[in-house]
Amino acid sequence: MRLTVISGFLGSGKTTLLRRLLRMSGELRLGVIVNDMSELEVDGDLLRDPENLNEARGNFASIQAGSISGTQRPAFAAVLDAWQGRDDLDHIVIETSGSTHPWPLVEEISQRPGLTLDTFATLIDAKAFMEDFGGGRLIRELSHPQAPLMLAQIQLAGVILLTKTEQLPPPSLQLIATHLSALNPQASLYAVNYGRISPEKLLGTRSFDLEKARQIAAQWPALTENAAQAGELGSTVIDDPRPLYPRRLWTLFRERLGTGIHRSKGFIWLASRDRDVLLWNQAAGSVGMELTAYWKAALVTNPDGKLVPEEIALLQEQLQGAHPVFGDRRCELTVIGPERDRAVFVPELQECFCTDEEIAHWRSGGSFDDPWPKSLLRV
CATH class of the missing domain: 3.30.1220 (Hypothetical Protein Yjia; Chain: A;domain 2)
Incomplete structure (x- = not known):
């Protein structure tokens, strides 16, 4: 079974994107895993549907009070174990918390022969990226406390989605695109407003490169679980x-x-x-x-x-x-x-x-x- 990971820093629009994706997926039978680092379940409440998507139907899992790359990794592994042999799901979509480091997720998925990571998509809030990270300059210089986390999410992505682009002028968007291209020249880059994107760009792209991910993880110890900075x-x-x-x-x-x-x-x-x-x-x-x-x-x-x-x-x-x-x-x-x-x-x-x-x-x-x-x- 193939999986899509929807990653991105806090507030980048992951839940909005996933809600729209669910409405546009047609007859595709999707399973959804959503993670929230807080004890308060917000994203799960917004995604759960009493008729079509819920725990009782077995196609929805909400993991909260910790990141699935850290303290809640065992819970994430348990869901993957339970779902990997199923024939009533066509595709699994995973929405990570904003503090999730991607390599432990990739590692967990790759350990299961019945699962294939098809697409790793990272959302970036264009306005926040410009104001807080210099459009990407502070990521490249590793001069921001969250730079290693965002660098990992960007470099492992096969698809990068730039959200809230309507809030910035064209020169700022061009600067962001230049920095993102330098950080990950192979990724497809799309501007997405209010979660509007064709499902074909997120499901079945076969764009994830496991060997590339291994090389990145080896270069950046901060991407591994032991050195994760989510505790900050x-x-x-x-x-x-x-x-x-x-x-x-x-x-x-x-x-x-x-x-x-x-x-x-x-x-x-x-x-x-x-x-x-x-x-x-x-x-x-x-x-x-x-x-x-x-x-x-x-x-x-x-x-x-x-x-x-x-x-x-x-x-x-x-x-x-x-x-x-x-x-x-x-x-x-x-x-x-x-x-x-x-x-x-x-x-x-x-x-x-x-x-x-x-x-x-x-x-x-x-x-x-x-x-x-x-x-x-x-x-």
């Missing part, structure tokens, strides 16, 4: 039922984010938008929110008058045991970065939650200063 990045999970005050959250991420917080993601709610389940997505200096669902606690009040009594009764049953004030609403976020940066930033993020007085104001129907865009993309 850690995660902190915030789980709180209270709403976030929209203006304080805006100010924190727009003015006090700092370069050390590489990534934060999860599901939140704002005091000004207590109906919306919001997908929070921050990568480097890019911050966004998307509407993903509605809270049951908001729907049970039947604000639009569209629910029949039976539907309201079902929602009330589902809310039994929920928080007496907030219902099923809660904020679940993971913040990723070095420990020293998280130690400063996370307490400031926790101060963005509403105080008792502000919660009382919310319960009384009060308004809140909300600078976030009024119209949000629906996931």
Whole structure:
């Protein structure tokens, strides 16, 4: 069975790409393994489909709380062992966490005769690559703390996907392309916005070169599991039922984010938008929110008058045991970065939650200063 690995640094757009790939794969029977270094499962929740893609159907595995190139490598190996002999899957797609070093994955897959690594694709956030890595110069000079990791992900790739290119002018994109070509002249390079790419460029390309990967791993000890630098990045999970005050959250991420917080993601709610389940997505200096669902606690009040009594009764049953004030609403976020940066930033993020007085104001129907865009993309 053939496999495709979707790699890339934190926030490069791997989950967005995979979600679109799943919709466009037609009759191809795909198995999906997704990895999240945090204990909080975000990517798995976004990809899991109760009808077509889930653990019960045996075509989906979510591995979290560690990288599959490090502490969760045994869990990854166990999934590969269980899936390698199956005839009900045509292709396996693996989405790595942003901190995953590629060589241990390649090594694990190559040890199994029933599996063939077909395509290794690496996504690169063009805007972050330009701002944080000098368009690739700091990677080539190895003068950035994450340079060995990104170098490994780039050099082992047969396909490189440059995302968020619409945020940069043509000269910057040309500079990035020049550096990437120097780092990996054999790779196919595509610009991809919002995950739009033909499945044929990721599935069945036969572009992965195992011998080349072995040579790279031998040249760079940092690519091996023993020398992996994933420990430099850690995660902190915030789980709180209270709403976030929209203006304080805006100010924190727009003015006090700092370069050390590489990534934060999860599901939140704002005091000004207590109906919306919001997908929070921050990568480097890019911050966004998307509407993903509605809270049951908001729907049970039947604000639009569209629910029949039976539907309201079902929602009330589902809310039994929920928080007496907030219902099923809660904020679940993971913040990723070095420990020293998280130690400063996370307490400031926790101060963005509403105080008792502000919660009382919310319960009384009060308004809140909300600078976030009024119209949000629906996931």
